[in-house]
Amino acid sequence: MEAPGRIWFGYIAAVGIAVIGLITLDPLAFGLAVAVLVATVLGEWYRGRQIALAAAAQDADLPELVSRWARGWAYARGFPRPATLPGGVRVEVGQPGRQVEWVATDDADTLAGLVDTARATPEAWLSVVAESPEGVRPWFVEAGLVTDDGEEALMSIDLADQASRELPEGYRAEVERDGGVITVTVRSGEAAAADGTIAVIGTDAVADRIRTDPDHRRRGLGGAVMTLLVAAAREAGAGHGLLVASAMGEPLYADLGWRAEARLVTARSPAPHTSVESQHG
Numbered sequence: 001m002e003a004p005g006r007i008w009f010g011y012i013a014a015v016g017i018a019v020i021g022l023i024t025l026d027p028l029a030f031g032l033a034v035a036v037l038v039a040t041v042l043g044e045w046y047r048g049r050q051i052a053l054a055a056a057a058q059d060a061d062l063p064e065l066v067s068r069w070a071r072g073w074a075y076a077r078g079f080p081r082p083a084t085l086p087g088g089v090r091v092e093v094g095q096p097g098r099q100v101e102w103v104a105t106d107d108a109d110t111l112a113g114l115v116d117t118a119r120a121t122p123e124a125w126l127s128v129v130a131e132s133p134e135g136v137r138p139w140f141v142e143a144g145l146v147t148d149d150g151e152e153a154l155m156s157i158d159l160a161d162q163a164s165r166e167l168p169e170g171y172r173a174e175v176e177r178d179g180g181v182i183t184v185t186v187r188s189g190e191a192a193a194a195d196g197t198i199a200v201i202g203t204d205a206v207a208d209r210i211r212t213d214p215d216h217r218r219r220g221l222g223g224a225v226m227t228l229l230v231a232a233a234r235e236a237g238a239g240h241g242l243l244v245a246s247a248m249g250e251p252l253y254a255d256l257g258w259r260a261e262a263r264l265v266t267a268r269s270p271a272p273h274t275s276v277e278s279q280h281g
């Protein structure tokens, strides 16, 4: 976490202009010196506040991280804002086979109720964030929920700490903003070779749907997309990053400096579903 240092340039400029005012006895110069001084102090206050907010975000506990991730994830995908429940959140996904999804921690007091509710709800998913997924799977099996061995990772980072990756030669990138949702598309000619999204809510930025076309993988495009997304999110005021990584994505994010906070395992109410490479990222 960077320290909120002084904006020395502002103070030096204010003193310099004031000295010019003294020499020339020009009241305009004195006025300008005061304006530069006020702007510098305000700038320092704003930067300190942003850094303090990012630090508070970094210290959050797991239930809070889950709810903040779910809020950004829902925003990135255009779902309604998740409802907060004891133990987690409820997201109206509205997709075939996944009408509703609960994302919760493995708190035993609340998980039992959520497992029962998910089993009784058609086309429902239940994702549980836990330090050890092995403790969660028996709950799913006992309730007759459908699950597999796969798991994802809830990851976070202070965005200032993410490593930078250059866009490899032969590709160009487009950055688009729609409200707080930023999308990066990397093209090879006219074809999209890689893309990704990041949703900014306050000081949080939630990365989502980072994808590279199979023909363009392992050339650095995923890292370049993350670099461009994080730069745009920081420009929009975000300081803290969250995402849920697939098994394929996790090594890439770890290499960029992201930290795994917990594992995420998913179960579905008994219904046909299609297997996908990535469920939340």
Ligand SMILES: CC(C)(COP(=O)(O)OP(=O)(O)OC[C@H]1O[C@@H](n2cnc3c(N)ncnc32)[C@H](O)[C@@H]1OP(=O)(O)O)[C@@H](O)C(=O)NCCC(=O)NCCS
Residues within 6 Å of the ligand: 194, 209, 210, 211, 212, 213, 216, 217, 218, 219, 220, 221, 222, 223, 224, 244, 245, 246, 247, 248, 249, 250, 251, 252, 255, 277, 278, 280, 281
């Ligand atoms: C995960 C995914 C986005 C990575 O995209 P990518 O463009 O291959 O990413 P990069 O090339 O930047 O990095 C991938 C790996 O290639 C390596 N790499 C990067 N440039 C390379 C190069 N020039 N030569 C060889 N390897 C290279 C990276 O070090 C990284 O290695 P690691 O996985 O061991 O850490 C891609 O595999 C994908 O779309 N998967 C399916 C969807 C998915 O799961 N997305 C993640 C959702 S959270």
